[in-house]
Amino acid sequence: MMIPACRLVDLPRGEAYRLDIDPPVSVFHTDDGEVFAIDDTCTHQDASLADGWLEGCEVECPLHASKFDLRTGAVDAPPAKRPVRTHEVHVEDGMIYVRLSLDAPNLPPCVAARLAGGPA
Amino acid sequence: MRMVAVVGASLAGLSAARSLRGQGFDGRLVVIGDELHRPYDRPPLSKEFLAGSLAETELALEPDDEDLRAEWLLGVRAVGLDGPQRAVRLADGSEVRADGVVIATGAAARTLPGTDGLAGVHTLRTLDDARALRDELALGGRLVVIGGGFIGAEVASTAYALGLDVTVVEAAPTPLAGPLGETMGGIVSALHADHGVRLLCGVGVQGLRGVSRVEAVLLEDGRSIPADTVVVGVGARPCVEWLAGSGLELADGVRCGADGRTGLPGVVAVGDCASWYDPRAGLHRRVEHWTGARERPDAAVTALLAGGAVEPGAPRPPYFWSDQYGVKIQFAGHAAAADSVTIEEGARDDRNVLAVYRRSGHPVAVLGMNQPRLFTRWRKQLAAAA
Numbered sequence: 001m002m003i004p005a006c007r008l009v010d011l012p013r014g015e016a017y018r019l020d021i022d023p024p025v026s027v028f029h030t031d032d033g034e035v036f037a038i039d040d041t042c043t044h045q046d047a048s049l050a051d052g053w054l055e056g057c058e059v060e061c062p063l064h065a066s067k068f069d070l071r072t073g074a075v076d077a078p079p080a081k082r083p084v085r086t087h088e089v090h091v092e093d094g095m096i097y098v099r100l101s102l103d104a105p106n107l108p109p110c111v112a113a114r115l116a117g118g119p120a
Numbered sequence: 121m122r123m124v125a126v127v128g129a130s131l132a133g134l135s136a137a138r139s140l141r142g143q144g145f146d147g148r149l150v151v152i153g154d155e156l157h158r159p160y161d162r163p164p165l166s167k168e169f170l171a172g173s174l175a176e177t178e179l180a181l182e183p184d185d186e187d188l189r190a191e192w193l194l195g196v197r198a199v200g201l202d203g204p205q206r207a208v209r210l211a212d213g214s215e216v217r218a219d220g221v222v223i224a225t226g227a228a229a230r231t232l233p234g235t236d237g238l239a240g241v242h243t244l245r246t247l248d249d250a251r252a253l254r255d256e257l258a259l260g261g262r263l264v265v266i267g268g269g270f271i272g273a274e275v276a277s278t279a280y281a282l283g284l285d286v287t288v289v290e291a292a293p294t295p296l297a298g299p300l301g302e303t304m305g306g307i308v309s310a311l312h313a314d315h316g317v318r319l320l321c322g323v324g325v326q327g328l329r330g331v332s333r334v335e336a337v338l339l340e341d342g343r344s345i346p347a348d349t350v351v352v353g354v355g356a357r358p359c360v361e362w363l364a365g366s367g368l369e370l371a372d373g374v375r376c377g378a379d380g381r382t383g384l385p386g387v388v389a390v391g392d393c394a395s396w397y398d399p400r401a402g403l404h405r406r407v408e409h410w411t412g413a414r415e416r417p418d419a420a421v422t423a424l425l426a427g428g429a430v431e432p433g434a435p436r437p438p439y440f441w442s443d444q445y446g447v448k449i450q451f452a453g454h455a456a457a458a459d460s461v462t463i464e465e466g467a468r469d470d471r472n473v474l475a476v477y478r479r480s481g482h483p484v485a486v487l488g489m490n491q492p493r494l495f496t497r498w499r500k501q502l503a504a505a506a
Contacts, residue, residue: 051493053500062492063441063448065414077138077414078131079161081183109178 005096016050023105025087026050027096028070030057036070037087037098043106044080082106121219121425122147125208127198128224129153132391132413134181136222137188139421149190150216154197157247158182163410165250166274167443171281203367203384220386220424223374227356227392227408234327240334241350244271257282261348264337266325268295268309270442272353277444280317287318287345289325301455304475304487307468311445358393358406373406379432380420388420409440437502447471448492452499453485465494
């Protein structure tokens, strides 16, 4: 599924745009001008990676110290142990589109429970 | 360098082992730990694990597929170091001799004198501590937390959520004034009262009452606070006794340079037991934060492998977090260096503030309560300004 996210001109370099779908997805515009989309929720605990520390092609979770690679979704070190999903990005007529991955997301336990309808 | 011994198998030790492999060390790697457990994460011990919402298996710091090609000597305590030989003596009488030694033996919870053997009295530092406390909190009743620091406050918050009647006793006039300063310490510790947890400040503890099990906490002003369970959260001391006579300088931890290098060639120290030189402040300090134990081993390992031929880069400002009563508390920098603190965003009564600490107008620290986005921006600025 292709989802329109935001206009490229509205997303300055070094910034992130959070797509409020369930689970949320974030689009990052790196300082080098590349655009990536990954799952927004840290796989360790409920935190929005769009609020995180973007440096190069890596974003550090705003709460703890795990860094996720925007290109692969891979995580570098604990406390997070599982990667985030990456999503395909297309820019067409100045609009950023995200094609959602069909893989199952790696959500932290509390968020997974909430989405499953269980206790938060 | 053909063999490195890492003494300490918690976050700092594991991070050092990872850094060694990550930086190309291909030799023999021995990790020595006095607990029987593989490396586990401590922050949840006072929160989700204590509350029962996080299983023990989820505390593991190593993913299943990680292979550091290390030899793990677990359940064995290091009791001595021959500095010049870089030989680590173990409690079972054996010895591990290495070309490089990483000291990562952490810190141990301080206790109250005269409370040994009294049931119902806990400290919280290790997984075994947390298991014992969790089982006891599950019984409910009255909990008295001695010490209003972060561990004490997190335990109080968790116990409150579990339905216990909670009192926090703090000797200082304001809890958290050390790490956060008076003003923000007051705002953060107001979370206790928001939730009906009693906070008694400015009064010391004289002792505990009870024969085989604790019954009450006796305060220096004569009050007696009934307690079914007591948690002593009065700080930690670095585990460096075993290094006496090693030739290392021990002053509130192992004294190190700005990259963990000690006075002994081939020996570095990381984590809670290490007192690193802070070039910005011009002094040594021991930083007991998770983030330091995670990040600093990278620099120490670089120094170890290079034999001191590499100049240390500037470390990021210290960062820590805490979760209390559903509020995400984040802090970076040094509050003690500040001459002013201002709330830049949010409202103190809503407990969602972003506060900036300044010295002569320049930011030296930042505190966030439920402000992760703004906090990250300020944290980046702090690092860039440093």
